[in-house]
Amino acid sequence: MHTSFVRFCRVFQKGRWERAVAGANANRRANRTMEREIVASYEPKRNSEIRMFESSDEMATDLAEYISQVSEISVKERGYFAIALSGGPLISLMRKLCEAPYNKTLDWSKWYIFWADERAVAKNHVDSYYKSTKEGFLSKVPILNGHVYSINDNVMVEDAATDYEFVIRQLVKIRTVGVSESNDCPKFDLILLSIGSDGHVASLFPNHPALELKDDWVTYITDSPVPPPERITFTFPVINSASNIAVVATGEDKAKAVDFAISDGAEGPDAPSIPARMVKPTDGKLVWFLDKASASFLEAKNDGYEHTKY
Numbered sequence: 001m002h003t004s005f006v007r008f009c010r011v012f013q014k015g016r017w018e019r020a021v022a023g024a025n026a027n028r029r030a031n032r033t034m035e036r037e038i039v040a041s042y043e044p045k046r047n048s049e050i051r052m053f054e055s056s057d058e059m060a061t062d063l064a065e066y067i068s069q070v071s072e073i074s075v076k077e078r079g080y081f082a083i084a085l086s087g088g089p090l091i092s093l094m095r096k097l098c099e100a101p102y103n104k105t106l107d108w109s110k111w112y113i114f115w116a117d118e119r120a121v122a123k124n125h126v127d128s129y130y131k132s133t134k135e136g137f138l139s140k141v142p143i144l145n146g147h148v149y150s151i152n153d154n155v156m157v158e159d160a161a162t163d164y165e166f167v168i169r170q171l172v173k174i175r176t177v178g179v180s181e182s183n184d185c186p187k188f189d190l191i192l193l194s195i196g197s198d199g200h201v202a203s204l205f206p207n208h209p210a211l212e213l214k215d216d217w218v219t220y221i222t223d224s225p226v227p228p229p230e231r232i233t234f235t236f237p238v239i240n241s242a243s244n245i246a247v248v249a250t251g252e253d254k255a256k257a258v259d260f261a262i263s264d265g266a267e268g269p270d271a272p273s274i275p276a277r278m279v280k281p282t283d284g285k286l287v288w289f290l291d292k293a294s295a296s297f298l299e300a301k302n303d304g305y306e307h308t309k310y
């Protein structure tokens with residue numbers, strides 16, 4: 001059973017749901033019940049994909065290729081690549097973009113950098129995502145300084161959120177950032193997120209009123225359960241308007257959250273509030289990048305273990 005599931009994930013890794021279904025169909029004769037369980041648990045949402053990796057190195061390799069492909073398509077179609085970053089392991093996992101061939105082949109002059117969330121600290125503070133992004137990525141690739149839209153760290157957090165939304169509105173007007181056809185939200189070419197062990201994405205935490213915002217593009221919080229408390233964050237309308245969203249999960253402490261975010265079994269009144277479940281692109285594509293540890297509850301479930309409640 002375990003082998004079937006791993007095989008299933010490897011097919012997912014190749015990026016084709018149809019092939020995954022074909023693989024599952026091939027298993028049917030061998031284990032009809034197992035196949036039903038897998039397909040029921042991982043019924044694909046429209047335009048979503050799960051990629052699972054044995055090692056951080058494999059994930060980094062695939063993430064670099066994925067980002068490179070999305071950037072090439074965006075530059076070809078729109079003339080720009082507007083990408084929003086976040087915290088956690090992302091910057092380290094983007095490390096291969098700073099190496100050959102990408103450092104030479106990508107059209108870096110068309111890249112525009114944003115943050116889906118940021119901690120309200122000075123840019124030189126150890127907690128700043130800007131600082132870690134600068135050190136781990138921006139200083140190693142030829143992205144133009146004028147294309148890096150970091151948060152204003154000289155004002156109060158609420159003003160920083162207002163400023164950031166204003167800046168994005170100007171860029172949407174001139175279409176450096178695209179616009180959604182179904183609402184007036186910005187349509188980022190790619191938003192990269194990582195999931196926390198409580199299921200938060202960006203700085204959208206479980207049970208927080210910020211989860212419900214419909215009209216704001218950027219908001220602020222002053223009570224983050226994960227320090228530091230003050231942050232700004234994109235809202236779900238903006239996240240879900242993106243052309244592409246990738247959610248990265250690494251480590252066993254994310255296993256429950258990943259399971260509840262992805263599995264259909266987590267529906268119903270007892271289902272926990274997992275912000276990552278609210279990542280549902282309206283017109284775009286969603287890809288989950290999972291390491292073995294963060295996917296271990298998905299695997300366990302298909303090994304015949306009972307679904308563990310959060």
Ligand SMILES: O=C(O)[C@H](O)[C@@H](O)[C@H](O)[C@H](O)COP(=O)(O)O
Pocket residue numbers: 087088089194195196197202203226227228249250251
């Ligand atoms: O301040 C935060 O919001 C967290 O640090 C946040 O970034 C999250 O927990 C990571 O995305 C998961 O990161 P790890 O995989 O490193 O735990």
